[in-house]
Amino acid sequence: MSPAWAIAVPLGGAVLIAAARARPNLRETVTLSTAALLLGVVASLVPEVLAGGHPSAVLAEVFPGIALRLEVEPLGMLFALIASGLWIVNSIYSIGYMRGNREQNQTRFYVCFALALAATMGVAFAGNLLTLFVFYELLTLSTYPLVTHSGKPEAIAGGRTYLGVLIGTSIAFLLLGILWTWQIAGTLEFAWGGILEGRASNAMTGLLLALYTFGIGKAALMPFHRWLPAAMVAPTPVSALLHAVAVVKAGVFSVVKVIVYVFGVDNLAGMHSVDWLPFAAGFTIVMASLVALRSDNLKRRLAYSTVSQLSYVVLAAALLTPISIVGAALHISTHALGKITLFFAAGAIYTAAHKTEVSQLAGIGRRMPWTMGAFAVGALSMIGLPPFAGFLSKWYILQAAMGTGQTVAVAVIVASTLLNAGYFLPIVYSAFFKTGPADEQGHGHGEAPLPILIAQTATAAGTVALFFFPGLFLGLADRLAGG
């Protein structure tokens, strides 16, 4: 099947959703079935990719020699699977959340969500840098209305930061890098081993890499991470799928993809002008964790945790060994599962108890056992303990770091693991083992609405399942590393 369907399906979905605006139930049905259909389309591509095939499709020729072209390769396959799979769960969750909180403009919400997924698929399957850039920008624009959904002043302010950073970096750095690449390489097509080999000098490569890694603001490499906390004003489902999975992963995914298919791992390995990248990533990991440790607002803490976890992927890719690439690819999926669970839980708490601050959560575990249980699972996976998915990817990355003798990287990983524990475990502890303020003993709120529970339980289960059955993802990751 042509990968173009992966974009066409959510697009069509968006149209139908808009058409069904008058009838909420029908509208949500459309959303769910679109999500299911999309997963089907994506899944149908897996066998061919596992077999080493690269299904592709040309959408349009924009410039002579540069077309909007889709080509499915293992990394994109992996990313698309995660995003489309979690969209189903997230849609179930959204229904519970949006109705539970009686949100406004729900149609606009679902339409933009579908559009955002279409853009995500485009990023995942992009066959060249131009296509990647186009869908990358579309993703930004389609998620902007979701960030500013409430229309409140703080939402608009958040939207400004979001748009400012993402559009700014992408136009000022990424586009420049792309044009420069075209200038020196004469092509923008992704190719195994890179297209810059022997075309760009040592210094040039370092500069280009900087343009790419910072230009892809969605990877939230410091100092261009501010948009992510700012985006937390959005409704939780948005934070959950887009700002824990689709958008941010589109960022790190693009970074990995550029490193593998534009620069070429071996090519970079030979260059000393790129040695700064692990440090930049490491810095982000530690700093973000520290901020997370000190922020009391739950979603904010999760956001900074995301910032730091994203840089794991960048760090892994920057280690430039096959195994580290596998680690990077895996971390994209494992972190996605864990973090979405955490956000689901945060949203559940907000819906049921209208609590947003960490300090308010004492004893909440008794009233919301399922929710906090899921939260605990996610947290442990973040920290990287078995038997949770997070362990796998961290393990690979650590191995790679030791293998390459990058002591800094090793130190960073260890330190951040401790920090993760530092800012997650207290929440779990106080939730279950402390008792809340006296006044709350009386009127008790119960669990969150059923759809929310289903969703978060599913993802929590996923994190465990992925630890025991990583076969599919490992397979794809290996294909990527092996070429």
Next chain:
Amino acid sequence: MTFTAHFNSWVAMALLTVGLYIVIARGNLVKKLVGLSIFQTSVYLLYISAGKIIGGTAPIIAEGFRVYSNPLPHVLILTAIVVGVATLALGLALVVRIKEAYGTIEEDEIHSQDEEP
């Protein structure tokens, strides 16, 4: 390259300077237009001088003349003059309307009036 060789064009320059100066420096809308036409006429002089041939006559073919001045500049300038007066007429019409709308034809006062609302 003697002085007289280009005397006409020198004068043309001077007129051009004067005209342009009036246009830019003066705030009165009518005076600006007068300056504008001086500016334009200086160009007429430039063209026509270029078309003159010493010892030539007006380019009306007749017995007894062999050297005629170049007719083409004359044609061009005829057009230019007409265009000039057309512009002037339009400009003056605008001035009249501006006077009716603002009660003045002095640039500064018009600006000060536009600041207020």
Next chain:
Amino acid sequence: MLLVLLLASALAIVRARNLFAVVVLSGIYSFIMATQLTVLDAVDVAMTEASVGAGISTVLLLGTLYLTGSEEAAPGHRPILPLLVALATAGILIYGTLGIPVFGDPSGAIHQHVAPRYLQEAVEATGIPNVVTAVLASYRGYDTLGETTVIFTAGIGVILLLGIGRRVRERAQGPGGGMQEYLVLRVIAKLLIPFALLFALYVQFHGDFGPGGGFQAGVILAAGVIFYAVIFGLTKAQKLVPPRLVEILVALGVAVFALVGALGLILGGNYLDYFVLDHDPVHGQHRGVFWVEVGVCITVAGVMLAIFYAFAGRRRRPDSRS
């Protein structure tokens, strides 16, 4: 030397504060310019400059001053910058003109390439001894069509901005009223106007042989009517030549011109090809030029009248500064 006078009058214009003085000076300026142009063998241009610069422009300016008041305010800002701009422009031009062929030198490129051919073949090709007219109406007839269109544009512009044909109350003074109480004037006018029209016709058709042509004719024609209006009052004039008719004349002239061109196209030539207008190409040229000139004359006369009606139709406003 004329040129010095020219310069003097220009400078006088800069100095003068009273706008009536400015207008009169610019009239004088145009006259000197016209004379200077005659000296340079540009008789047609001179005639036009005289009728336009000293004639129409002056009348227009006076009409405007009548409506807008005649005192110029002292310039508020320092005139240094404008001076610099103007001088810079002149500077570039002086730099440029230092390289042009010496004045009156027949060996200049300008006298070598295109122009000679006009002087040699114009007469037998078009049968028009006045080469200027020949080039104007035939070789570069398309420019003239454009020129006529420009006048037309200005005409409808003025009509749009000021409107014509609004009923004007008879007033003792000004263009609105007229001065029919002066018997002598009336008689003279009655005698003069036909001559004016005759003269217009003469200029119109003489254009082929001597200086003159559609434009000048149109101006004189209009002048006749304007004269009539001044004597007998705008209302009578508008009865004689109703505004609607003026509008039609304005458009008609251009239309005639453009259609003559189209005719050439229909008869199998290019646009504005006069050769095909008659089996004898020279006659064709003649015919073409004739009708084209008629077109110009009509539009010019129309526009002049339109502008006159438009300005005369306005009522003067009190000056805000007094």
Next chain:
Amino acid sequence: MIAHHLPALQVVVPLLAAPLCVMLRGARAAWLIALGVSWAMFIVAGSLLARVLREGVISYALGSWEPPWGIEYRVDLLNAFVVVLVSLVGALVISYSRESVDHEVRREQHYLFYAAYLLCLAGLLGLAITGDAFNVFVFLEISSLSTYVLIALGRDRRALTASYQYLIMGTIGATFIVIGVGLLYLMTGTLNMHDLAQRLPAVEHTRPVLAALAFLTVGISLKLALFPLHLWLPNAYAFAPSVVTAFLAATATKVAVYLLLRFYFTVFGAPLVLGEMPLPEILLALSLAAMFAMSTVAIFQDDVKRMLAYSSVAQIGYITLGVSTGTAAGLTGTVVHLFNHGITKGSLFLLLGCMAMGMRRITLQHIRGIGRIMPLTTFGVVVGGLSLIGVPLTVGFVSKWYLVLGALERGWWWVAVLILASSLLAVVYVWRIVEAAYFKAPGEQVAKLREAPLSMLVPAWVLVVATLYFGVDTRFTAGVAARVAELLLGGFR
């Protein structure tokens, strides 16, 4: 038979239609004539372009006097392309105009309004198509005078002063052009552009020729509103009737740019213009100044029409910047941005015209919450805004792409950076509109509005769709532009 005369008809038909409007005098009749003629001209332009693509340069001798003695119409790929843009916008604007003009212009003036519009169209087309340097001046004045009139018809009294200001500056510009042409004629004895191109090399380095280049540059820059000679533009655009603004913004400055290209590369030739003089450097400096200064000024405007007017000056900076690079890619960027910016701004101003149906002035305060009341109009504005920013899948992106490539080709990497940086300024002013339109509560004045009638929305949206379509499929726009660029650099010698 008729095909042979297309170049003449392209200009003469609207020119002849104008007096017809005046004689018929009916408001509706005038509109119908204008409508018919405009679309006919678009067809003519299309077939001309097709023929040029097929057979190459078309030469048409007016009055059957062979050039350089008579006036020649000379259609090559460049001006065929420009003529298509002008006539296309003209046709759409006139289809849109009826309701808007009914709303903004007194009815008894309509027949004259449409006559003036037709003259403006004829002037611009003639300007673009002629091959004679002096004929340029004549048609420039036709278009200019009609433009002054059309601007002065705006409802605000400031329209009058804007028109007057433009009249003064425009006339100075035109006179400069006459001086330049005169100097060229002085040195070569010819007025025909093609002939000039042949004879100039002989006298290339004489002072008059260089002075002519200077005068033409300044004169044309006045018409195309090159910073800092743009002073007439913002008020003219802000206070002219909506229809007029849309038409001018999309065509007038573009034709002026065409003129610049024509004189630079056809008459003087790339070697002289790009080679011996500091001209490219000056152009570059002014373009960058325009891009940054004017975009910044635009950010601080509250009147949306004014904001977009300043953005136009900034966008002209991009166009001239492409010229200054003197590279194939850069010139491609220039030519393609002519077209792209034309349709983008055209659509934007048409949509603002839709808003103007309900409000006298369109300021950020007036359009609060208009996104809910006029969804189609507002969304169209957003699309246009994205194109101004240069977001992919819009034409703006295509232009930027080539411009940056041009800068890189020339080795001006810092210019490339600046081009991209300046488009971030566009993000700011566009987003001021977006936030006002979508995230503010509608005032009671806005709440009374209704979505604009289809007769206005359709033409406007045709341009919006074009903005998107040519952002993806650039075979026509960029394709032609690339060929033009190589033509220009090759010179016509």
